[in-house]
Amino acid sequence: MVRFENVFMRYDGGPVILRDVSFDLEPGSFHFLTGASGAGKSTLLRLMYLAARPVSGQVSMFGRDIAKVTRKERPSFRRRIGVVFQDFRLLPHLSALDNVALPLRIAGTREALIREHVPELLAWVGLSGHLDALPATLSGGQQQRIAIARAVIGRPSLLLADEPTGNVDDRIAVRLLYLFEELHKMGTTVIIATHNESLVDRFDHPRLHLEDARITRRAPSSLLRRPPPRATTASAGAAAPRPPAADPR
């Protein structure tokens, strides 16, 4: 699904951000991406969604070297990847509903299905009262939830989320993580860049950790802890309602 081979990355004249980084991610896996601010998490994700190219080495996505994906192929390639951007990138002139509906409209989904499923997903992320709101009239956390709904509605093969819970409280953060988990259960490969250690600890997924321009892989937090995780981990799961299935196609 994702393969980095001896990847070096730096921006013009800047410090080395990735140094000889190699790793593979299996289809259907779920990873947190951690590291200090400025460690290069967003840059790593940018390479995966074809917004940047490595200085040297090879990045392969879905079995293709990204350097060989032509300009013409890029849109269909990107449609397989849902991205939650750190700065949301919502279209300011579109309502919450229309922002989330956009990937489905581009994919040619029937309007009746869009009208049924987009409000359902927006309700699940706690925005049922804001379907017609323009992004600028909403809080940062509400805009972030629109961005998440837009990234998952098309049920992408790969979901890349850059600090997707940075603007919401813990209760909503856990709820959003369950949305990602549900997508993962349906086969989506998920990578979530986050600073939120308590969130990482609550979910049983391995991490990619970025430090000193290198990646290390870490086992799920529960395997690293002695004794095993407390009951709160399980009860968080039990309390979370199932999100609606995305992708009404």
Ligand SMILES: Nc1ncnc2c1ncn2[C@@H]1O[C@H](COP(=O)(O)OP(=O)(O)OP(=O)(O)O)[C@@H](O)[C@H]1O
């Ligand atoms: N477009 C760019 N041009 C030049 N330098 C950049 C660019 N984007 C990021 N950088 C630099 O690359 C380094 C890594 O940035 P990046 O945003 O990938 O880190 P991050 O781990 O995602 O940080 P944060 O957790 O604060 O979002 C930083 O030193 C940053 O200043």
